[in-house]
Amino acid sequence: MQRKYLAKTDPADDEDPLNSTHRRFQFQKQPFDGESDSLAIPQEDKQVSAKNPVADPTSTKPTESYDLKKARLKENLKFLQGDSDFAKTEFANLGKEFESDKIGQEVTGLLYQYEKQKMAMTQRQIQEERVLVQELNDKVEQNIAKFVNLESRLKHKQEELETEVRIKSQKLIESERLAAIGELSSRLAHDLKNPLSVLKMFTEILKLKSKNDTDPVFMNKLDAANAAIYRMTHQIDNVLDYVKNTPLQKENTTIHEIINLALEKTPEINQISISVEQQNINIICDKTKMSIVFVNILLNSIQAMQSQGKIAIRFYQNDGNTVIEFIDSGPGIAPNILPKIFDPLFTTKQHGTGLGLATCKSIVDGHGGKIFVKNNPTTFTIVLPNGVRV
């Protein structure tokens, strides 16, 4: 039946070659077409068994129909043989008439299809996995790079921290040492100033008691003793001022007030004339500490001029700063000494502590100011920011 149907449609297929696939498709579907065909299978089996010599008498009938079928097939074959393409297909299809073949082909087809799909899927999976692996590799590489980067940063950080710790412990040691030196100098100062006070009292009493004594040699000796006491006291104060590093006590004051405080602590020397700018300026600073700065600069000048010459103290406002200048008529400062002049413990004097100008710098720095020196004429300049009112 099926074949008849095929034969009927075949000429149309022949006319339209595009339909050939359709036809083949229909043929493929054939085994699933209906019950009738599947029922035919046992019949055909019987036909095969009919060839057996010991077949039952009823077998003649099917054999006849089989022969008839065969004859018709041959006729059809003959008819179709001239028709090249289609005939071939038809011919090939003929062998597949058997259900097992059909199933086999179907299974093979399905298997092939399935395998193909599976293959495609596997390939796709492989492709996907390859992509994933690539991505993972990239990520791993990126992470390794990150790790390497992190490691180097950690190492860098560690080095930084180590340096910091080293600097901090160095500072701690220094501050502890300074504190110890401070305590020691404080006690030393106390122990030295008491006997100095005794000596001072003694020379002062001698001076007072010999008011009417006209012996200039004796009076000069008393003055020399007093000068020596002053020098010792000043040196002790110098060390204490530098080492103690007490916090600033800023207050409203004037430059004249600081100069007066400073002059009280500076020995009067006849051959030194000190001129001070007339116009006073208000300033906010620790006046006791600033007077120490002034004293040290004045003493430095007096010593440089070998107690003979002029010192001019000038000051003015400039760009939110108070500028104070100490100009002396001394010989100036040697160029090789100039950069070291504010360094602690640097001194060119036999009697110096090397702390006088270092103390000046530390006090001026503490006020947020600047101190510097230049030659021709020798000028110490202090620049103090006016800052906020107290």
Place this chain on the structure above:
Amino acid sequence: MITAIVVDDDQDNVDLFCEFLEIIKVKSIGQGNNGLQAVELYQQYKPDVVFLDLLMPDYDGFYAIDNIRAVRPDAFIVVITAVIDKDSRKKLEDLHPNFIIQKPFEPEQITEVISKFNEHKNTLHC
């Protein structure tokens, strides 16, 4: 004549200071070497002025100021000290001594203190 007591752990200082006071016409009526003696001398003599060292063994100047002021709150006390560090300066300022003089001092500083005492006394009398 103004009367005074002089307390310092260095006896040479005490002797010379008293000699100096004599020159400037101040009568020293008592001498001591520590804070406890200062208090005892004050209670005993009621001097016009107390010249007091700060750092002394056992009983220091702080003890003396505290206890003398307990006896008489307006006692005229002049502290004469060699060194004051920042902690003891704070402590000292809280006790309000009338004057703080650093050793070694100029004789003029003492005469100034005495003249200030005279002014102080005059205002009290008025």
